[in-house]
Amino acid sequence: MIALTLLAFAVVYFGLIAYFFFIYEWLYPEFIDDDFLRTGDIVTLGLLLGIGISTASLLGWILARRIVEPLKSVAGAARRVAEGDFSARASLRRGNFGEASDLVDDFNQMAERLQRAEAELQYSNSAIAHELRTPLTILRGRLQGLLDGAFTPSAELYGRLIEHVDDLSAIVEELRTLALSNAGQLDLQCSRLDLAVEAEAALTSLEDQFGKAGITTTLALRNAVTSADRSRMRQAFVALLENCCRYAPQSTVHVETGVARQHVFFRCTDTGPGLPDESRARAFERFWRADESRGRSGGGSGLGLPIVKAIAQAHGGDALILSSHNPGLAVEIRLPRREQPVSI
Known part of the structure; x- marks a missing residue:
């Protein structure tokens, strides 16, 4: 001056x-x-x-x-x-x-986001240890029993052990998917596809589970063509539908696909217990479960919805819980409307 x-x-x-x-x-x-x-x-x-x-x-x-x-x-x-x-x-x-x-x-x-990320990391580490400890403990107990002669080897026992190994493999694969997504390294092989076709295929693969859970389905599958990774989208659809089997048995699940302005969507709505408003903001957090409103009898890892969101965001879209005055939970996957495949 x-x-x-x-x-x-x-x-x-x-x-x-x-x-x-x-x-x-x-x-x-x-x-x-x-x-x-x-x-x-x-x-x-x-x-x-x-x-x-x-x-x-x-x-x-x-x-x-x-x-x-x-x-x-x-x-x-x-x-x-x-x-x-x-x-x-x-x-x-x-x-x-x-x-x-x-x-x-x-x-x-920025500091607030770092604080939330640090808290989530600490919680995830403890949750990972807890999720892996249970099946590992069961496996070790069964194997020790076989070694000591406490259990009689049988096809049924070996089948249960294989189920525990499959659970561990599923958790590891889910964690790997989330880690790749956070690092921006989730590999996508995009091609032209119709969300309606993929949704119908996912429903067909889960017919037995829906029948055991007593779930009835209603469909409104309209053409929703975009460019996306077929296997990843199938994985996200299956994760949402399995979420209904696990937490909303004996309910009606409405599956809908369509086009809205510049995006295509896959919407899954159940008539189960749903989530309170204060819990919806945490629904996409890793390992989080709404124990008060949704049972854990199905043994979910708490990684289903986070993986759905990670896959949607990797495609440039998002996954969100829709507000509704009706009971139940409505989750929607939104993707950009693209006709040509993109390299990601």
Whole structure:
């Protein structure tokens, strides 16, 4: 600010000199050089310069504080985050610039996301250990019993052991899918497909499970053509339908596909116990189960809906729970409407 004030003063001063020496003398030939810049003029110029520099210094100090304070707050919070304290937040006083407010808000949002990610990671680690410990404990107990002669080898016993191994393999594969999705490395082999055809195929593959769960289905399968990975979409559809078998037995499941504006959708609605409003925001969290409203008798890993969302987002779409006044749960997968295959 002082430098700008001095520069402005220099421009005015030398401009006056140029004016008096070249222009004023030509306009007024009777001008006498002795009349140029008397003592009073010099004093006036000096006072103006002093007032300008003082004002510039004061304004510069005020503006500098308004600029530096939020930067110092962000820097301090960033150091705490770097040291592992993800609860650190930057503060902002009233009267700061809009850009400073945007910077503080963006930093605090980033810190909040880091804190949530850290909490989710810690929870996921403990949940993974718990989910893997149960089938491993059962396997070890059965194998130890066979070794000690406590169990008689039979086809039925070996079949149960294979089921536990399959459960472990499924959990590992689900974790692998989520890890690849988070790293942006989920490999997709996209081709032109119709969601209605894939939904019908997924329903056909689960006919026996639906029959055992006492579920009846109603369909509204309209053409919904897009470009997507066929196997991944089949995996997402099956995960949603298995979710109905596990948590909404003896209910009616309505499956619908169609086109809405610039996206295609697959919608699965059941008439089961549903989820309370406060639980819907957590439905896509890893290993989370709504134990109060949905039973665990089916032994779900809590990874079904997170995988559905990961697959949808890998295609540039999303998965969401639709609000409804009717009982039950409605989950929709939305994908961009693309006619040509894309390389991902």
